[in-house]
Amino acid sequence: MTDDAASDAAATPTDSPTPQDAIDAASADRRTGRDPRVYDHTAGDVQDGVPFIGAGPGDPGLLTVTGKELVEDADLVVHAGSLVNSELLEAYCADAETVSSVGKDLEALIPLMRDAHEAGRTVVRLHSGDPAIYGAALEQMDALEQAGVPAYVVPGVTSAFAASATLRTQLTLNGTANHVAFTRPQGRTLDPEDDHISEFVEMGDVTTCIYLGTHAIPDVMDRLLEDGHDPDTPVTVVYHASWPDEDVIDGTVETIGDLVEDAGYRASALVVIGEAGAGAGYERSYLYGDWANRNGSEGEADD
Numbered sequence: 001m002t003d004d005a006a007s008d009a010a011a012t013p014t015d016s017p018t019p020q021d022a023i024d025a026a027s028a029d030r031r032t033g034r035d036p037r038v039y040d041h042t043a044g045d046v047q048d049g050v051p052f053i054g055a056g057p058g059d060p061g062l063l064t065v066t067g068k069e070l071v072e073d074a075d076l077v078v079h080a081g082s083l084v085n086s087e088l089l090e091a092y093c094a095d096a097e098t099v100s101s102v103g104k105d106l107e108a109l110i111p112l113m114r115d116a117h118e119a120g121r122t123v124v125r126l127h128s129g130d131p132a133i134y135g136a137a138l139e140q141m142d143a144l145e146q147a148g149v150p151a152y153v154v155p156g157v158t159s160a161f162a163a164s165a166t167l168r169t170q171l172t173l174n175g176t177a178n179h180v181a182f183t184r185p186q187g188r189t190l191d192p193e194d195d196h197i198s199e200f201v202e203m204g205d206v207t208t209c210i211y212l213g214t215h216a217i218p219d220v221m222d223r224l225l226e227d228g229h230d231p232d233t234p235v236t237v238v239y240h241a242s243w244p245d246e247d248v249i250d251g252t253v254e255t256i257g258d259l260v261e262d263a264g265y266r267a268s269a270l271v272v273i274g275e276a277g278a279g280a281g282y283e284r285s286y287l288y289g290d291w292a293n294r295n296g297s298e299g300e301a302d303d
């Protein structure tokens with residue numbers, strides 16, 4: 001191809017924008033201003049287009065009321081495969097077409113949802129937990145919108161919150177943990193220099209919640225030991241939080257790797273590092289102590 005022919009080809013108006021074009025354009029646009037819908041809607045509003053719904057951690061009862069109504073109304077449910085409990089699909093959308101997104105790239109997913117929407121079918125996209133946490137939802141929404149289909153988010157219960165409820169504790173706990181880190185370990189999609197687990201643990205008063213790391217627990221713990229962290233630091237692994245086969249494994253930085261390997265879990269678990277996971281060592285809060293009693297008056301408080 002000559003240079004002229006190549007530049008003609010590049011300028012061909014029939015070139016349709018790709019999902020990557022949509023991502024580049026939308027992320028650049030957002031640097032200069034917000035979509036007006038941000039100010040026109042609350043997080044609980046049902047809006048036009050395809051909802052990206054947080055399915056919650058697994059138990060169908062942990063889907064929001066709005067999420068359930070939207071799923072019940074759907075003709076096509078594109079879901080996150082084994083991370084979405086099949087009981088939820090059977091309970092709420094047994095008559096809909098259900099398609100797993102696993103193994104489909106944007107180039108396959110976007111036309112699937114766009115074509116169904118344009119054909120007048122009601123489409124929902126069901127993510128596990130909440131789409132905002134390791135959900136890769138925004139790129140799908142941007143690509144859909146560029147393809148002419150509006151999209152919006154219906155939040156869900158992220159698995160760290162389900163794990164905390166299972167453990168009957170809090171992720172922030174007075175005197176123990178003032179901060180929470182949602183993180184993931186280094187691996188195929190995260191470079192070692194971007195793995196901050198050791199730094200979060202070093203901070204001491206952080207509850208570190210590790211997603212996408214079940215298969216790597218022994219490696220993560222080895223790195224913590226190499227970095228000089230206390231081998232007795234508590235670590236709890238919650239497998240399949242809120243599912244019928246949910247399992248809780250308590251250990252320490254030193255022991256949890258072997259315990260999880262013995263249990264045979266390679267995926268679908270949440271790792272909680274820190275004392276808050278055990279609900280241990282905390283102190284009574286100011287909120288229900290001195291603050292409540294100040295002047296004997298009522299007022300506003302964060303709870």
Ligand SMILES: C[S@@+](CC[C@H](N)C(=O)[O-])C[C@H]1O[C@@H](n2cnc3c(N)ncnc32)[C@H](O)[C@@H]1O
Pocket residue numbers: 057058083127128129130131132133134135157158159160162163210211212213214238239240241242243267268269270271
């Ligand atoms: C791709 S991420 C999606 C996270 C999801 N968006 C959320 O908010 O929970 C998948 C990871 O979430 C965690 N996860 C998802 N569901 C879980 C559950 N029911 N119990 C424990 N961990 C879970 C696991 O760490 C899994 O590797």
